[in-house]
Amino acid sequence: MSGQVMADNAVMREAFHAEESRHRQQDGQRHGDMTPGQMRWLIATLLFLAWIVARSVLRWWPQLLG
Numbered sequence: 218m219s220g221q222v223m224a225d226n227a228v229m230r231e232a233f234h235a236e237e238s239r240h241r242q243q244d245g246q247r248h249g250d251m252t253p254g255q256m257r258w259l260i261a262t263l264l265f266l267a268w269i270v271a272r273s274v275l276r277w278w279p280q281l282l283g
Contacts, residue, residue: 251259
């Protein structure tokens with residue numbers, strides 16, 4: 218392979234990797250991170266579910282112990 222073809226391949230490969238990493242970065246910003254509002258909803262939902270489970274366990278605890 219000639220030196221020019223190898224250099225062209227290296228340039229193309231570098232450009233492709235740069236484009237791929239840029240797309241990955243944009244996808245991460247679009248899909249990966251939660252907004253503060255979503256985080257609040259998640260925490261509120263988990264606390265609500267934990268409260269329901271705790272209430273049920275405390276209500277049925279005497280029966281479970283026999």
